[in-house]
Amino acid sequence: MKTSMSELSANRASEWRLNPPFNARHLLIALAALLVLAVTGARMEVPRMLYETVEAVGYTVGLAEQSPVATGIKRVAESVWPLRISEETETARIENLDRNNLPWLARIEIRESREPRMNTATLQIEETVERKEVLVKPIGYLTHVLAKMLETLEMALWGTLLAVLLSIPLAYYAAANYAPNRLAYNASRSTISLFRAIPELVSALFLVLAFGFGPIAGFLALGIHGAGFLGKFYAEDIENADRNPQEALQAIGAGKVKTLWYGVLPQVLPQYIAYTLYILDRNVRMATVIGIVGAGGIGLELKGRFDMFNFGHVGTILLIIFLTVFLLDRFSARLRSRIL
């Protein structure tokens, strides 16, 4: 019987078939995907995007006569440059100005400007020459933006802290192997989904109504959204952690919390730090725009300047945001490499 078995398998080997890794079903799926891309692509005006981009490139190298995209970008670039970093205030508007003892680096200049003004009596537009005495602070606007950026960073920091604090209990109950029962598990999972489903801008909008303008609404909104993200990832790491060390502690009766602390946390700590740093990074970026709805930070300044077409100011703000995000990225990379 032993020989017959091996003969049998030898016969079978010659009849083996190694099929290609795709079949008709895969072809069908590919066709369906193409169809979806074709329909959605048309709705997204992808062809126009491609045409106008090519046109803009052609215009830049001198092949095309005109390009609305290229002129648009050019106009923005021209208005952003030079960046505005100084601040001018009419001396008449400053109370108790001590002319002999001006603030650091500040100087007083006279500005002469011709401005079209509406004559309220005749309701006509008239050109008037105005002379203004202004206090010029050469880096006044820059320091203002930096102060706003600091507030933004503080919001991001507290938003991250809140996210971590909220997500720890959520993650414990949302990890299938630690949740005490099905109810706690489902409640925690749905809370996490809900938190993640509400975008920061939307929750900030409502929180501004509750807490008023200012950073409270901002960092609460960031914290809630971050908790939804961190809770999910923390929980999934707990579930995927190596079971062996946990079993060792369970076998001596260490209890769930201590097992989590000594058997799981050391294993998942690098990922936890990575997630938390990502949330911090994300919060800094979100905190810059969340101010648009009045929740503190640099966003309000950005929106105000944008609405007033002060693109020089907008340029400064964007540069500071970019530099902050860049520096934070370097910082978190160094922090990670030191801890891991």
Added chain:
Amino acid sequence: MLKFDNVTKRFPDGTEAIRKISLHVPRGQFCVVLGPSGAGKSTLLRMLNGLTRPTDGEVILDGVKLTDKTLPRLRRKVATVHQQFNLTPRLSVAFNVLSGALPQVSYWRAGIGWFPAALRAKACRLLDEVGLTPEHLPRRVSELSGGQQQRVGIARAFMMDPAVLLVDEPVASLDPRISRGILELLRRQSQQHGATVLCSLHQPELAREFGDRIVAVSRGRLVFDGAPARLTDAVCEDLYHGALNHHDPDRAEQLPAFAPALETVSA
């Protein structure tokens, strides 16, 4: 000291890992459970620390029946040394050893890692006993060699002065030269601390050398029980020859069943 009374373990998929095993290990004995991979050795051991619960029969530890109610109390008397060491990889050697005393430490002390001085001193003493040096204390266990990791595992097992030490294939993932050292250490430590040992192995030579008593398990049945001297090469041959066929259902049918032969030996 520890007793299996007609214990059966059936897994949900229907396989019987343990079939009606009765075994009594007296206090202070170093009892080796011998058998090929998949014979049910680990399952037998895991029923003593409650990681697996028997389907049928009773497990009695120090005169107390192991139930849901008594499990937390009994677990403190039982320590386990694992095949894969089961240490927390990124945690330091010191904390891995200290974690062996976690049930005795309050939550807040465990939380900030401030173990009582007595436990810290004990951890140092145990690490010294297993042959590690103070330089090892702050190092992550994942940086140590396999043999050193198992030494840390042994130190951890003795943190709560166990009455029973379960040793699950302590040397299965170590090379033969180191294996002997680890088993010598286990014997010495358990004698010194007065622990009763149930140690599973799959190498008959090591079982003969280190056991006070050898029980052999094959396909979930107890097929041999006796002094090391009685474990002849013929018995081992049967045990392992049979085991090879255990994984090959086509061939197992043709060979004479080895289990009855072994049962006569144990009788």
